[in-house]
Amino acid sequence: MPRYVALLRAVNVGGTGKLPMTELKAMCVDEGFADAQTYIASGNVVFSSKLGAAKVKATLERRLQAYAGKPVGVAVRSADEIAAVLKANPFPKAPPNYTVAIFLDEPPPKDALKGIKGQQDEEVRLGKREIYVAYGSGMGRSKLKIPAAAKGTARNINTIAKLAELAAGDNEG
Numbered sequence: 001m002p003r004y005v006a007l008l009r010a011v012n013v014g015g016t017g018k019l020p021m022t023e024l025k026a027m028c029v030d031e032g033f034a035d036a037q038t039y040i041a042s043g044n045v046v047f048s049s050k051l052g053a054a055k056v057k058a059t060l061e062r063r064l065q066a067y068a069g070k071p072v073g074v075a076v077r078s079a080d081e082i083a084a085v086l087k088a089n090p091f092p093k094a095p096p097n098y099t100v101a102i103f104l105d106e107p108p109p110k111d112a113l114k115g116i117k118g119q120q121d122e123e124v125r126l127g128k129r130e131i132y133v134a135y136g137s138g139m140g141r142s143k144l145k146i147p148a149a150a151k152g153t154a155r156n157i158n159t160i161a162k163l164a165e166l167a168a169g170d171n172e173g
Contacts (some may be wrong), residue, residue, distance in 0.1 A: 003035075003046065003048050004167070005163045009102075010073070033049045042127070090132050097156050101160060111128075122134065122142060
């Protein structure tokens with residue numbers, strides 16, 4: 001049965017979209033997703049499902065909208081895809097906690113980097129369905145705005161590495 005990672009957008013960030021991870025895990029179990037496991041309180045869940053990625057996404061978004069009363073975006077990647085995102089990181093020498101992949105539903109537009117505003121010491125590269133950003137001085141000081149990333153959800157490389165490990169089944173528990 002395929003393993004998936006679901007990344008929720010705007011959950012438990014700055015007081016918006018409060019969703020206990022126990023609730024997220026329970027939703028997954030209720031939907032028949034096996035071996036559901038959450039990771040940190042920012043809306044990350046790893047599980048197995050017979051459904052395809054598009055059905056997993058639709059199922060979770062429907063459940064989350066019913067729970068939150070508003071749409072909650074979900075990015076879904078298979079175990080292989082999350083491992084590939086980690087491997088494709090174009091900034092391997094940058095600190096992993098200052099480097100993110102912004103997960104999108106579709107490939108970023110070819111001109112995605114043209115609309116960037118506020119860029120200082122950040123480096124930005126396009127991936128398959130991601131936009132990678134290395135924040136030289138950290139995210140907290142950054143004024144970077146990437147219009148093409150507006151509907152995405154970012155995770156730092158440390159989190160992506162842990163999710164890839166969990167999705168691969170290297171840390172059953």
